[in-house]
Amino acid sequence: NAGVTQTPKFRVLKTGQSMTLLCAQDMNHEYMYWYRQDPGMGLRLIHYSVGEGTTAKGEVPDGYNVSRLKKQNFLLGLESAAPSQTSVYFCASSSRELLAGEQYFGPGTRLTVT
Amino acid sequence: AQSVAQPEDQVNVAEGNPLTVKCTYSVSGNPYLFWYVQYPNRGLQFLLKYITGDNLVKGSYGFEAEFNKSQTSFHLKKPSALVSDSALYFCAVRDGGSQGNLIFGKGTKLSVKP
Numbered sequence: 001n002a003g004v005t006q007t008p009k010f011r012v013l014k015t016g017q018s019m020t021l022l023c024a025q026d027m028n029h030e031y032m033y034w035y036r037q038d039p040g041m042g043l044r045l046i047h048y049s050v051g052e053g054t055t056a057k058g059e060v061p062d063g064y065n066v067s068r069l070k071k072q073n074f075l076l077g078l079e080s081a082a083p084s085q086t087s088v089y090f091c092a093s094s095s096r097e098l099l100a101g102e103q104y105f106g107p108g109t110r111l112t113v114t
Numbered sequence: 115a116q117s118v119a120q121p122e123d124q125v126n127v128a129e130g131n132p133l134t135v136k137c138t139y140s141v142s143g144n145p146y147l148f149w150y151v152q153y154p155n156r157g158l159q160f161l162l163k164y165i166t167g168d169n170l171v172k173g174s175y176g177f178e179a180e181f182n183k184s185q186t187s188f189h190l191k192k193p194s195a196l197v198s199d200s201a202l203y204f205c206a207v208r209d210g211g212s213q214g215n216l217i218f219g220k221g222t223k224l225s226v227k228p
Contacts, residue, residue, distance in 0.1 A: 004157070033215070040123075042204060042220040043158070058215070090157055102148060103216060105157035 001026050004106035006091050012112045013081045021076040021109050023091030030096040032074040033058075033103065034066060036087040043090065049074055050096070081113045116141045118207045120219035127195045127226055135190040135222045137205030146208035147188040148216065149179055153201045161203075164188060175199070195226045 004025045013019055023032065030051050035043040045058030047066040055066045063085060065077045074093075078085060088110050092103040117140045127133045139145055146165055150158040162173025169181045179190045190203060202223050206216040 040220060043218040045215060048215060092158075102160040102163060103158075105150075105159070107157045108155075 006106040023074045025093040029093035033092045118219045124223045133195040148206040
């Protein structure tokens with residue numbers, strides 16, 4: 001099993017450009033999450049999904065959109081990138097079977113917006 | 115609202131000495147508590163969790179954590195630190211919803227010197 005994978009690993013954008021980050025998991029997990037990690041801030045939840053076709057806002061959703069068209073994939077979109085979105089982005093998944101189950105994380109995408 | 119605090123930005127210990135990384139929490143209801151570790155340029159890895167039962171929880175890589183309800187703490191411990199334990203450690207608490215969302219602390223950098 002590959003677990004949780006993320007593409008791309010690195011990306012540099014200019015202000016105003018758009019991009020999509022892809023997360024894929026092969027564990028048949030129902031729940032998927034997008035976080036951003038900034039120095040001294042820990043991880044903050046951007047959006048999450050409790051199942052195919054459903055998404056919800058997390059703590060810091062502004063400037064991002066998400067889609068979950070297939071159970072195994074969770075896409076994070078930036079329509080018009082801003083320097084404040086320079087961060088490391090992590091995707092995670094967890095099973096609904098375990099109400100207090102741990103989340104499994106991908107390796108991250110390092111995004112720089114100039 | 116649920117919250118978690120890690121009062122130390124950095125903890126320094128000598129190899130072979132015991133280590134403690136502190137975490138306190140604030141929840142309504144029963145707490146579901148987690149510790150994760152992040153090695154450089156990697157995603158987070160699950161270490162251990164407390165849901166109910168024994169106050170001393172054992173996890174991966176020889177780590178354990180002690181749940182203390184009266185002090186609302188969930189400190190991470192290891193009897194004998196290794197240089198390879200050097201990493202960023204995050205405490206997390208599950209929020210009150212049913213989706214399994216986690217609220218993370220800001221992280222504590224553990225440095226183990228030979």
